[in-house]
Amino acid sequence: MQAKITVTETWLRKHRHLYDGATRHPFIRSIRDGNIDISAFKTWLGQDYIFVRAFVPFVASVLTKAYKGSDDANGDVEVILGGVAALHDEISWFKKEAFKWGVQLSSIVPQKANQEYCRFLESLISPEVEYTVAAVAFWAIETIYQESFAHCLEDDSKTPPELKETCQRWGNESFGEYCNSLRNIVDRQLEKASDDVITKAEATFLRVLEHEVDFWNMSHGRT
Numbered sequence: 001m002q003a004k005i006t007v008t009e010t011w012l013r014k015h016r017h018l019y020d021g022a023t024r025h026p027f028i029r030s031i032r033d034g035n036i037d038i039s040a041f042k043t044w045l046g047q048d049y050i051f052v053r054a055f056v057p058f059v060a061s062v063l064t065k066a067y068k069g070s071d072d073a074n075g076d077v078e079v080i081l082g083g084v085a086a087l088h089d090e091i092s093w094f095k096k097e098a099f100k101w102g103v104q105l106s107s108i109v110p111q112k113a114n115q116e117y118c119r120f121l122e123s124l125i126s127p128e129v130e131y132t133v134a135a136v137a138f139w140a141i142e143t144i145y146q147e148s149f150a151h152c153l154e155d156d157s158k159t160p161p162e163l164k165e166t167c168q169r170w171g172n173e174s175f176g177e178y179c180n181s182l183r184n185i186v187d188r189q190l191e192k193a194s195d196d197v198i199t200k201a202e203a204t205f206l207r208v209l210e211h212e213v214d215f216w217n218m219s220h221g222r223t
């Protein structure tokens with residue numbers, strides 16, 4: 001018997017070009033090829049710290065929506081709670097890493113692409129946004145980082161040793177498993193969603209891809 005094609009699989013096939021644009025961006029390729037400009041890396045580091053701080057209330061809102069909106073026989077809340085806990089570590093890691101690279105986090109001003117991405121996250125916090133739609137954004141945001149940084153750890157990569165730890169943070173296997181759990185949550189929700197919610201969720205997925213590309217562009221000095 002053939003396995004059923006899930007909604008996320010359909011989207012990934014349909015939007016492959018844009019998805020690859022987000023997960024195989026020139027910024028990521030430059031890490032993987034070992035010719036990253038360290039000033040671009042430092043820009044990314046400072047800007048991403050600001051993004052992650054805005055990401056926390058968004059993830060907390062997904063947690064609330066999961067509690068209210070899913071029957072939770074499937075443990076959605078616990079999976080998302082794991083994500084919140086990981087973000088706590090992530091913020092400490094950014095502080096440590098910024099110190100290592102001489103990046104002054106307190107003086108970072110968010111750039112336009114970052115501001116727009118954070119505003120988009122804030123719009124998803126609204127209680128009017130369905131759990132399914134918010135969960136799709138959450139899954140996509142985490143997965144793009146997982147796939148991007150895992151690409152920098154493949155056997156034939158020439159990632160500089162001093163950036164390996166950064167790539168490990170999102171490219172490691174257990175982060176990959178967590179992203180798979182998020183994908184299962186999303187597919188389960190989409191399976192029972194109305195056409196209207198599915199349409200909104202797909203549009204949200206595309207918006208995430210665009211914001212991620214803009215975020216890499218910004219880090220790469222392309223704005």
Ligand SMILES: Cc1ncc(CN)c(N)n1
Pocket residue numbers: 048051052055141142145212215
């Ligand atoms: C822009 C961005 N996208 C995703 C992630 C992964 N949490 C992140 N830290 N920053």
